[in-house]
Amino acid sequence: MATGRTHRPATRSRGIPEATVARLPLYLRALTALSERSVPTVSSEELAAAAGVNSAKLRKDFSYLGSYGTRGVGYDVEYLVYQISRELGLTQDWPVVIVGIGNLGAALANYGGFASRGFRVAALIDADPAMAGKPVAGLPVRHTDELESIISDNGVSIGVIATPAGAAQQVCDRLVAAGITSILNFAPTVLSVPDGVDVRKVDLSIELQILAFHEQRKAGEETTPATTPAVSPAIAPKTTPAAPSRTAAGAGAPAGAGSRKGPDGDVPAVMPA
Amino acid sequence: MATGRTHRPATRSRGIPEATVARLPLYLRALTALSERSVPTVSSEELAAAAGVNSAKLRKDFSYLGSYGTRGVGYDVEYLVYQISRELGLTQDWPVVIVGIGNLGAALANYGGFASRGFRVAALIDADPAMAGKPVAGLPVRHTDELESIISDNGVSIGVIATPAGAAQQVCDRLVAAGITSILNFAPTVLSVPDGVDVRKVDLSIELQILAFHEQRKAGEETTPATTPAVSPAIAPKTTPAAPSRTAAGAGAPAGAGSRKGPDGDVPAVMPA
DNA sequence: ATGCCTTTGTGAACGCGTGCACAAAGATGG
DNA sequence: CCATCTTTGTGCACGCGTTCACAAAGGCAT
Structure with missing residues (x-):
């Protein structure tokens, strides 16, 4: 999961x-x-x-x-x-704010599981002025400027971050400053928060990568193990022959990994996050 | 997370x-x-x-x-x-199918993190005939009837389930039968799969409930502990006085919990999942 | 070349979580 | 009222994961 x-x-x-x-x-x-x-x-x-x-x-x-x-x-x-x-703690009402009303935020706002179980969407917040007032899941989207007042007025203590990664930490800081003490983070970033604030993260790409790992393992064991020789059970000997030239390689652009053909596979494809 | x-x-x-x-x-x-x-x-x-x-x-x-x-x-x-x-295993290409193109499925399809990192959305599948052919995130939605052929034609081994809970197990079974060996489940259900199939689940409401637990705990400790007396450190004595009348209480409708005022709080609110 | 300084790689101890297996508790039937 | 049968609650042992702490390794300056 x-x-x-x-x-x-x-x-x-x-x-x-x-x-x-x-x-x-x-x-x-x-x-x-x-x-x-x-x-x-x-x-x-x-x-x-x-x-x-x-x-x-x-x-x-x-x-x-x-x-x-x-x-x-x-x-x-x-x-x-x-x-x-x-x-x-589900016998009481938990007002929740969702910040970042993009595809994901809208999906979360429409998620039925929210309404039941004591969770109530108090407000939807987005930084885009064009979104302000626009109704999503029956609620008008509020602008980020109102974040602090919304939280204090409604006594919100749980916040959901569904913004792009770049904005997440900033939003997080504002939420915490406004009094939020529990955060559910959907942005692919590590959030740093002061003590006393709980953060849980939901990260799609991490889950997929974990699945890919096991998938690769299954494929490597069932079929010809020669296709992925890198997955040899033995620990690679220290001082890997291909590694040393680092100060020279890393100095330029991210081209080092692509050209370096290790002792194993030759697929260089390493793309940005 | x-x-x-x-x-x-x-x-x-x-x-x-x-x-x-x-x-x-x-x-x-x-x-x-x-x-x-x-x-x-x-x-x-x-x-x-x-x-x-x-x-x-x-x-x-x-x-x-x-x-x-x-x-x-x-x-x-x-x-x-x-x-x-x-x-x-990110140096190779992993075709992925997303089943259930509702709010969440569409959000996932649009998620940028998918495209990078070696994952490629091979197809979007939905059971609603009205959705068929409709473009989402640049891909035409395919009908569930084509599920098996899509998977085998594209050599898909990873499936994402974003359907309602009721349909999840059925979809899961079909995916597995079609050759899928890794599943990322967004539906709030426990999926049962044969050995050799990996399942990871992403469950929003579970995350929220865990946050609520800690949130309640914080509130109960910092403020007057009288508001939530149920959270007393002592383990409740065995043979709780309110429990016994079960065969009678449970026989009717789910009204037992509501009327039963335990030794602690009196908020009965227990709603469906 | 030699010594110092930085940082890795890992042995070992600890703590949490899991699962087994069974005694205690209670219901049920005679 | 007693015997039997079911199912809970838990003591115990095991294994995984985390963390500490340090020796080994290598760069760098002199």
Whole structure:
């Protein structure tokens, strides 16, 4: 998936492990589905299967919340939905601002999953004056100038950044200065924030690259391993023969990598980010 | 962030830890930025700062790839860009199909990060006949009927699912049957796939819920802890007084959670997923 | 050529997360 | 009321990932 905490080990919130917190929404979703089908109780085995996790892990996760199950029976669906919702803070309303109303921002604004679950889009903000006032997903786009007032007026504490990479840090700084303490970042940049501010990032290209890695690995193992000889199990010996000429190569333009044919593949294609 | 592997511990690909693989794209991005600025070499300390990680971690990560640095100097930027690109499989072309051209699918199709880095959108696929032929991001939308032929004709091995949750598993099954072995799932569902198929998921609402958890925690600690008494440090005693009446409560409609006022908060709001 | 200074590469310790396996708890039937 | 059967809750061990800290390596100045 495309998630990843940003440094700061999250300080083991109130004894609940971060890994468990990350799975609670998964359980909640499965439980909600059961609830809609009016299923009264569910065993750890069944629920684990629905959530795609190990049943022992699920039980241990729930044990951090308390003893909400009944031995020999399982868990009461409604009760568990309530407990997890409360634990995640979904029993209250969370106003959210989305900054950067391009293709992605508009898609997020229209995303149904936002409205439910206690999240409410308080405002859509964009730097383009031409966008101002234009309705997106039923809300008029506001200009960046209003960012600070919107946040303080609505008591917003969660911000979503969907701007281009170049603007992300600047927007982030303004959000933080305005009082935002949680940020969901869709821009392909590492954001630096002061302590006390949580950042989670969603990065499409990183996810794709991870998939490509495994894909390449599959291809290299199944077919002729000669096509990707670079993927040899042995660690390359130190002092790689092709490396040394660096001070000379790097001095000019980014042409070094292209012309350097290493001991492995010869595909030079290295393009900008 | 919004990522998360799906079961299957990834089998420690070729000795490179999964956690390291997940960071390589981050390093690559930072290195590419340096490359564009024609910076010849970079130290582990500098690069780590740019990527937002610990320098020791970065050095260990690189050590899995080989000894590409020079002691006393640092790493050659161009060379490292090439090595990481090759390791990630970005020196080859990866055709990708996007299924589900709604708001999100269209946003993804327009995403610039796709085109660069070796990923090429081979086709946009949607189930709505009205969408067929309509151009999105310069490509005509194809109908789902053509899914199998598109995949086999273009040798696509990576698929992106941006459909509603209800259709995701079905689309997934067809993609897998057609030969796809890597899936990036944006639909809020747990996909079940056969062994050998990698799934990564990007889930907006999960990310928001995780942020909400921490946000609630911050609020509960800083302000009056009385507003959210549920977040008491003590584990709830077993046999919670409100739980027992389950077979009766769950039998009807999902109204149990709403009326049940636990020992803590009284906000019942529990809405569908 | 020699010594100093910088930076890498990694051995080792630590901590978190996962999964096993089982005892305790409770429901259910006789 | 007792026996049996199901399912939870968790103690324990294992493995991965992170971090520290340092020796080895190489550049650079003298």
